[in-house]
Amino acid sequence: MFKNNNRMIACYIGLGSNLGDRQYYIKTAIKRIRLLMATRLTKISKIIQTLPEGGPPQDRYLNCVIEIQTGLFPYELLKRLQKIEAGLGRIRTIKNEPRTIDLDILLYGDTQIKEDSLCIPHPRMFQREFVLEPLREIAPEVVKRLKGRSLIRKQRRPKLKR
DSSP, X not given: OOBXXXXXXXXXXXXXEOSSSHHHHHHHHHHHHHXXXXXXXXXXXXXXXXXXXXXXXXXXXEEEEEEXXXXXXHHHHHHHHHHHHHHXXXXXXXXXXXXXXXXXXXXXXXXXXXXXXXXXXXXTGGGOHXXXXXXXXXXXXXXXXXXHTTOOOOOOOOOOOO
């Protein structure tokens, strides 16, 4: 079964791109997420530019976070997001490599999953200011609740030289 017919779940998706036309990939991914069945886009953070963390030398990222309401179960949502990534040229060869688009399920309601193929909450979101900053913009109450659970360590995003 692909849909949760009982209710819509608030879900937060992190988007990132550092290859090619980064704005195009972010905006196109958002448009495609809007088209997912049983899913409604409710909030979009501003897009921020950030330095890469880990992996080979690479260009800066554009990042944002969106909030959706979805009736899709977590694994079906993951499958649909990976299909969007593949459609936008995402190739997975090495960890933390440059990418046209990265779509991460950060939170799916209060669901907790810890499997090889899917971890919710996203296991590194609490150490990444490039996730927390846009999440704070669109859902400060969620970040405050998570911070209250001591899941977030204080970290500042490095300032970019202009």
